[in-house]
Amino acid sequence: MSMQQTGTTAFADGSRPSPDAAASSRMRACVDWLLAGIEAEPDDIRNELLHQRASKTRTLMVAILASLITATIAVALTGAAWAWTWVGAELVLAALRIHLMMKDVARARAAQRTGTTIAPIWAALASVMVISAGCVQCVLSGNLALMLLAGVGLANLIGGISSRNAGTPRYGALLICILSLPFAAATLVSPIPYLFLVGLQMPLYTAGMIFLLLENHKVLLNLHRSELHNRQLAHHDLLTGLPNRVFNQKLFADLLARSGRGGVPSVHPQLVVFCLDLDGFKAVNDRLGHAAGDAVLVAVAGRLRASVRDRDFVCRLGGDEFVVLLPEITESGAASTATRIIASVTEPFDFAPDARIGASIGIAVAPRDGTTADELLITADRALYEAKRKGKGGFVIHGAHPEAKAQPANDLNTPQLRNA
Numbered sequence: 001m002s003m004q005q006t007g008t009t010a011f012a013d014g015s016r017p018s019p020d021a022a023a024s025s026r027m028r029a030c031v032d033w034l035l036a037g038i039e040a041e042p043d044d045i046r047n048e049l050l051h052q053r054a055s056k057t058r059t060l061m062v063a064i065l066a067s068l069i070t071a072t073i074a075v076a077l078t079g080a081a082w083a084w085t086w087v088g089a090e091l092v093l094a095a096l097r098i099h100l101m102m103k104d105v106a107r108a109r110a111a112q113r114t115g116t117t118i119a120p121i122w123a124a125l126a127s128v129m130v131i132s133a134g135c136v137q138c139v140l141s142g143n144l145a146l147m148l149l150a151g152v153g154l155a156n157l158i159g160g161i162s163s164r165n166a167g168t169p170r171y172g173a174l175l176i177c178i179l180s181l182p183f184a185a186a187t188l189v190s191p192i193p194y195l196f197l198v199g200l201q202m203p204l205y206t207a208g209m210i211f212l213l214l215e216n217h218k219v220l221l222n223l224h225r226s227e228l229h230n231r232q233l234a235h236h237d238l239l240t241g242l243p244n245r246v247f248n249q250k251l252f253a254d255l256l257a258r259s260g261r262g263g264v265p266s267v268h269p270q271l272v273v274f275c276l277d278l279d280g281f282k283a284v285n286d287r288l289g290h291a292a293g294d295a296v297l298v299a300v301a302g303r304l305r306a307s308v309r310d311r312d313f314v315c316r317l318g319g320d321e322f323v324v325l326l327p328e329i330t331e332s333g334a335a336s337t338a339t340r341i342i343a344s345v346t347e348p349f350d351f352a353p354d355a356r357i358g359a360s361i362g363i364a365v366a367p368r369d370g371t372t373a374d375e376l377l378i379t380a381d382r383a384l385y386e387a388k389r390k391g392k393g394g395f396v397i398h399g400a401h402p403e404a405k406a407q408p409a410n411d412l413n414t415p416q417l418r419n420a
Contacts, residue, residue: 034171045224049167056164064094067131070153086134093127128178139186158209166216173210180206237316240301248315252373255327271366272334274324275380279358279392281320292352303344338395360387361395
């Protein structure tokens with residue numbers, strides 16, 4: 001029987017996941033769906049929305065205290081077994097949720113704002129189910145004071161949910177329904193005169209709070225979109241979309257913090273820095289105009305991105321100056337990348353066949369040529385000056401071994417390795 005006929009998922013090697021792994025995968029998919037927004041958003045925004053829920057610690061503490069007080073009052077007024085069970089469940093879940101909340105806070109302080117762990121989600125769902133069951137019992141007890149207390153408590157909790165879960169509207173709407181609808185059903189079947197009116201009103205209240213939740217989500221989403229857009233403007237070049245000088249410094253710091261391994265650059269992977277300058281760009285601007293020059297810069301930016309690995313970073317410092325950061329690459333690998341970049345940049349442009357552009361590159365290797373961003377940029381810039389002095393259209397690796405012979409570059413399409 002084929003795998004399609006059995007309807008069982010199989011791995012590439014023909015094996016099948018264990019029942020526990022499959023159940024865990026389905027549970028994780030369910031949680032991911034519940035925590036997703038109304039629309040697909042970039043990971044940065046999604047993480048911020050998830051963190052927004054975890055950051056409302058005071059709202060959670062007030063909700064835990066209010067539900068525990070309601071359960072305690074139910075014990076005092078009825079002494080029933082269900083009330084004692086409610087108190088016990090509240091204490092256990094309160095301890096669990098506070099513990100998980102403190103872990104979320106610690107994770108947020110460490111800037112790991114994923115907030116997608118399953119345990120807090122199921123703990124919150126369990127807590128809401130316990131509260132809902134307790135409030136239903138308050139109605140069925142026939143005690144008017146407990147009924148009023150339960151109704152006020154539910155209204156308070158639902159209001160808090162519409163705020164605390166604004167970043168996760170599906171999950172928030174589920175919690176609101178779990179709290180309100182069973183209470184409404186209990187009031188509809190209660191023999192107390194006119195209490196059914198509360199049950200008729202409750203679905204309207206539920207819908208109103210869900211609409212409020214969605215409005216809060218929209219406001220929060222617009223806020224995070226604006227923040228992301230502002231960060232994009234602050235850290236990226238408006239013309240090419242590449243990281244700018246400010247973001248280049250941040251990338252440099254992060255890469256240097258993860259780098260620092262010694263060894264011979266030609267053998268061991270290192271952080272390599274390219275300083276790249278376009279040859280002939282000023283002539284394009286003068287002959288074809290600044291609009292054509294801007295189009296060339298945009299096209300060059302695309303060619304640079306296509307010529308490097310996914311892990312590499314291409315930044316525009318301004319004008320026709322670019323910096324490329326290549327983590328974990330050997331000196332020979334960097335030379336191959338430089339050759340590929342120069343060949344790509346020198347290709348004709350369909351929109352401006354008369355635009356003849358080349359590229360010269362200066363290369364520095366950390367930590368041999370420097371241990372800070374400024375030192376590496378200065379060294380790479382010095383190598384770039386040497387590349388231009390020797391004829392342009394080539395690259396120079398600062399501090400390369402003397403046995404790498406210098407060869408003249410005949411034109412822009414013949415990049416060669418030179419020594420600084």
